[in-house]
Amino acid sequence: MTSNDKTPSVLRRGIKSFFSFWKDFLVGDSPVLALGVIIILGVAYLLHNSAVLAPVFAIILVLVLMTFAVWQKTRTRRHSQP
Numbered sequence: 001m002t003s004n005d006k007t008p009s010v011l012r013r014g015i016k017s018f019f020s021f022w023k024d025f026l027v028g029d030s031p032v033l034a035l036g037v038i039i040i041l042g043v044a045y046l047l048h049n050s051a052v053l054a055p056v057f058a059i060i061l062v063l064v065l066m067t068f069a070v071w072q073k074t075r076t077r078r079h080s081q082p
Contacts, residue, residue: 032068032072037065040065
């Protein structure tokens with residue numbers, strides 16, 4: 001067995017570990033926030049030709065997403081406390 005035979009396995013493990021880290025980092029805390037960020041980036045990209053609409057919609061969507069995240073977290077805490 002030469003060193004070239006091990007390269008695909010090492011490369012595959014490295015790639016898997018890389019994506020596993022990012023999944024845990026981005027989605028692990030809150031899948032809703034991860035999905036919201038993807039939606040905000042998509043809307044901003046679709047409106048990228050407008051110098052006014054893209055930033056306005058991005059700011060509004062970020063505020064809505066953060067408000068929802070805080071509401072969801074406080075609601076969960078209230079229900080979990082005795």
